[in-house]
Amino acid sequence: xxxxxxxxxxxxxxxxxxxxxxxxxxxxxxxxxxxxxxxxxxxxxxxxxxxxxxxxxxxxxxxxxxxxxxxxxx
Numbered sequence: 001x002x003x004x005x006x007x008x009x010x011x012x013x014x015x016x017x018x019x020x021x022x023x024x025x026x027x028x029x030x031x032x033x034x035x036x037x038x039x040x041x042x043x044x045x046x047x048x049x050x051x052x053x054x055x056x057x058x059x060x061x062x063x064x065x066x067x068x069x070x071x072x073x074x
Contacts, residue, residue: 006047010058011035033061040066050074 051059
């Protein structure tokens with residue numbers, strides 16, 4: 001069986017530190033959730049979500065909005 005792995009970053013977290021610092025305070029958890037939901041909607045099938053700490057919280061929030069195949073908490 002083959003799996004495709006996606007490793008999205010939270011909005012602005014892939015920017016250089018100072019740019020991230022200036023922008024990240026304007027983002028809400030709902031924004032992070034909506035970004036993840038948009039990614040999930042672009043996939044061909046419901047994913048298995050894996051998250052740690054804040055990533056798992058956002059995954060839980062997304063799972064309430066869209067179909068997923070399961071979740072793993074790390």
